[in-house]
Amino acid sequence: MAATTAQPMESLPSGLGICTTAPDIFYLPELVFGGLVWILVASTHVVPANPLGWVMFVSVFCFVMTFLWMIIFMAGGHKNSPGWAAADFAYHGLATFFYLSAGVDLAYITFLKKLTGPFKDYQIDIAAVVFCFLATLLYFMHAILSSFRWKNV
Template identity: 30%
Template sequence: MEDPEASRVNRTSKSSHMDSLGLTHSTLVYDRNFVCSPSGVLMFGEIVCGLLVWTLLGGTEYVHVPALAWVMFVSLVCWVLTICRLLLYLTTAHIKMPQVPWTVLGLWFNSSATVLYITAAVINAASMTHAIRGRYYYTSWMASTVCAFLLVFCYAAHAYVSYRSWRSESREA
């Protein structure tokens, strides 16, 4: 049987360790306001279009066109990182980590994703010459190209929203 006093001391030491890291014990909360915000809407669009880009390419023999490996890399990395960011914002976990400059990080990520997706979309469009019109690969590659250009728009709009958020935050300081 465990000593209740030892258990209380153990919890207290854990608490002081978490406090020294700047973390709190509060639970994560679903933020339904984020879903309707411009950032939330853009993130959902980025996730849906990003999923379409890599699944449309992944369902073909894209490995025969080496340039499409770059498109797959960009789409998968950006898709996974966007899902991680969405989960952080939906659960308000970002509030629990105030030492991270979230607005700067968002601006940097969305701007970088815009540039990466511009290259991926252009490469995807240029690779259409390797597809035969009317075949499954052509249709999938064309659809993934359209989605990649939509993602350029989504990430650029999100970079603008992040920039506005950063500017308003820096004016308050």
């Protein structure tokens, strides 16, 4: 009878296994593209003083939380309690929503900067918009695959 019971935590990887499983393989690209958004937005001068505060908050928050989430999964901290698959889906869904709203804000400010700002800052902001929407796509794919994993747990 014990052989037929399912062990739900087996579907959540730990250690270097997160580098080979479908949703968890997105951790590193999410960190790279989120960090690029953070760096590119921080490197330009924006007038008025702080219209991109939300973009900076989202990129820094998601960078730190994704890094911590990845460390928890690598260390196997998720093996001690149930609900990690649902929490993984919830976090990546929230991060997707945050990055989508930040990408729209950044694209709007970049469009306005095209009319008034220096061309070099405009080019940097275009790159930041592209990386922001790529990060949104990565978080979305991670959320979708995490939802499949959550439903199978």
